[in-house]
Amino acid sequence: DAGVIQSPRHEVTEMGQEVTLRCKPISGHNSLFWYRQTMMRGLELLIYFNNNVPIDDSGMPEDRFSAKMPNASFSTLKIQPSEPRDSAVYFCASTPGGFQETQYFGPGTRLLVL
């Protein structure tokens, strides 16, 4: 059974460029989470979807960040325009049913903005 799939695994881009990170949750899971991890701030929850609907996006740092979940098997996190301080590892996780279930993490996307 495939776990959470994220792409790309590594991304290097220049400041000002648009970056799109992708996530495919585990089949049958109805909740999806996007996290960011940096050395300075550690892990942070950015946004939480339940049944494809954004439930809480209070962790999204600013308007340059947006996330969508057009269907149960795909989500994107977009940064436009990107800045060097966005450099981080971005993780996607899914659960069968909300926060009260065990989270299954993807391998992460390591983003470097030059």
Place this chain on the structure above:
Amino acid sequence: KNEVEQSPQNLTAQEGEFITINCSYSVGISALHWLQQHPGGGIVSLFMLSSGKKKHGRLIATINIQEKHSSLHITASHPRDSAVYICAARTGNQFYFGTGTSLTVIP
């Protein structure tokens, strides 16, 4: 002020030792999560608990709601336990993460 504090920050142990990692939190919680981050960066959810104790193999997690404190114990530690252990306090739809405890188990 951090809502979640972990100690110690770094821990080195000899194989076979009993290990304890502590987590204190200041917020009212729905649950307390323990995560393991492998040296390669992958994250695994170990435990989610709101009371009492949970055990999985050599790992034991406890929580004291009144004292707002949780501990993660590893019995008979092994080099493959070397990782960063992160606790996270969940309140509603929010997570407050600790900064992690980096554990190295020496053969």
